[in-house]
Amino acid sequence: MACKILVLNIGSTSFKFKYFNMDDLSVIASGKINSVFSKNAGCNFLSGDTEKSTVFDASDGYGTCLEMIIDFIDKNCADGINGVSAIGFKTVMAGGINYPCVIDDAVIEKMQEYSASAPAHNAPYIEAVNSVKKYFPNVTLVSSFETAFHNTIPDFASVYPIDKDIAKKYGIRKYGFHGAAHSYAAYKFGSEKNIVSVHLGGSSSVCAVKGGKSVDVSMGFSPQSGLPMNNRCGDIDVFAVLYLMEKENMSIDDARKFLCTRCGLYGMSGISNDLRDIEKANDTLVIDAFTYSVSKYICSYLAVLGKIDVISFSGGIGENSVIVKEKICSRLKFLGVELDSEKLKHKPAGEPYKISSDKSKVEVYITPVDEELMVAKNTYAFAERR
Numbered sequence: 001m002a003c004k005i006l007v008l009n010i011g012s013t014s015f016k017f018k019y020f021n022m023d024d025l026s027v028i029a030s031g032k033i034n035s036v037f038s039k040n041a042g043c044n045f046l047s048g049d050t051e052k053s054t055v056f057d058a059s060d061g062y063g064t065c066l067e068m069i070i071d072f073i074d075k076n077c078a079d080g081i082n083g084v085s086a087i088g089f090k091t092v093m094a095g096g097i098n099y100p101c102v103i104d105d106a107v108i109e110k111m112q113e114y115s116a117s118a119p120a121h122n123a124p125y126i127e128a129v130n131s132v133k134k135y136f137p138n139v140t141l142v143s144s145f146e147t148a149f150h151n152t153i154p155d156f157a158s159v160y161p162i163d164k165d166i167a168k169k170y171g172i173r174k175y176g177f178h179g180a181a182h183s184y185a186a187y188k189f190g191s192e193k194n195i196v197s198v199h200l201g202g203s204s205s206v207c208a209v210k211g212g213k214s215v216d217v218s219m220g221f222s223p224q225s226g227l228p229m230n231n232r233c234g235d236i237d238v239f240a241v242l243y244l245m246e247k248e249n250m251s252i253d254d255a256r257k258f259l260c261t262r263c264g265l266y267g268m269s270g271i272s273n274d275l276r277d278i279e280k281a282n283d284t285l286v287i288d289a290f291t292y293s294v295s296k297y298i299c300s301y302l303a304v305l306g307k308i309d310v311i312s313f314s315g316g317i318g319e320n321s322v323i324v325k326e327k328i329c330s331r332l333k334f335l336g337v338e339l340d341s342e343k344l345k346h347k348p349a350g351e352p353y354k355i356s357s358d359k360s361k362v363e364v365y366i367t368p369v370d371e372e373l374m375v376a377k378n379t380y381a382f383a384e385r386r
């Protein structure tokens with residue numbers, strides 16, 4: 001019987017799934033739900049010739065979304081949900097557990113322990129795993145942690161400049177995230193190329209890839225650091241946070257909530273956590289602050305890689321926003337980066353699409369990353385080893 005793997009990808013603003021036949025990596029069904037937590041979430045599901053598109057109320061979060069996905073598979077795929085051999089989750093953070101493994105109680109406990117550092121991700125995954133168990137009591141559930149691809153980052157790049165005993169005791173260091181997206185770019189462009197993978201979505205990060213391996217990434221101990229995110233802060237002077245806590249009389253919980261809900265694009269603009277709204281409102285300060293931050297990370301990775309061959313844009317913002325790519329690349333002219341203004345407007349599906357001009361010294365691509373494929377491969381390899 002064919003091995004069929006269902007991959008669940010719970011993002012900070014989206015819920016995606018893909019259902020693979022691992023014999024030939026064909027996709028049995030796939031889909032995406034946008035703007036989870038809003039009253040007007042949009043879903044688009046596909047299986048063979050069957051398509052389902054609807055706008056629905058997802059203000060209660062990921063629960064309704066999961067039910068819709070399971071119902072779609074059950075009604076439209078051969079053998080319904082009984083055809084599923086294993087389920088892979090694009091899980092985010094469990095500290096030292098950063099390798100593919102069965103999601104057992106110990107893994108859930110670790111995810112729980114780190115929930116406070118990844119509140120937009122760990123809690124929804126724990127909830128999803130518990131719900132999925134009810135629908136699939138006899139199916140193996142496998143974790144493919146976003147941190148795993150970054151195990152190759154050298155110690156000098158992952159160490160934080162704090163007391164070394166305390167750092168060791170609590171595992172305080174850079175872990176890095178978005179491993180599924182960045183490893184897809186590494187897989188597509190090959191190990192000969194020095195790649196800067198720029199993944200911009202609800203959560204955003206930049207990764208330096210050399211020899212097919214991650215050598216640095218903008219996210220650190222938590223997926224809240226590095227670039228500004230949808231409503232999460234990114235890099236900020238920690239002393240500004242302490243000052244604010246004192247001034248506003250904030251508890252640790254208040255501060256955490258502030259940093260994860262009233263910051264990033266939403267906090268800076270006061271308009272929305274969705275870049276489309278910020279572009280519509282022409283809030284140039286926010287667009288400039290965001291793109292400036294991305295350009296600086298790319299340039300800092302020149303020092304890491306020595307030479308940049310490929311810049312790959314992915315994620316909801318990275319794939320779709322023309323102005324963001326234009327602004328980021330306009331600061332990279334000194335590297336010989338030149339975009340093709342026509343190709344830049346193209347919206348590719350499938351393979352990476354080159355948007356740099358023939359004269360450009362660095363190749364720039366839009367890469368519709370297949371995070372689910374990387375999770376399916378990890379899940380399959382893990383299941384085979386058992």
Ligand SMILES: Nc1ncnc2c1ncn2[C@@H]1O[C@H](COP(=O)(O)OP(=O)(O)O)[C@@H](O)[C@H]1O
Nearest residue numbers: 011012013014201202203274275315316317320
């Ligand atoms: N055309 C567009 N222009 C600018 N931003 C866009 C566009 N389409 C989608 N986005 C942004 O992409 C985000 C979703 O990206 P995605 O990579 O799916 O995020 P996540 O995985 O973190 O949920 C949305 O929050 C939205 O801000």
Ligand SMILES: CC(=O)OP(=O)(O)O
Nearest residue numbers: 010011012177203223
């Ligand atoms: C860190 C992470 O996995 O982010 P997201 O799924 O929100 O893109």
Ligand SMILES: [Mg+2]
Nearest residue numbers: 011012201203
């Ligand atoms: Mg994502």
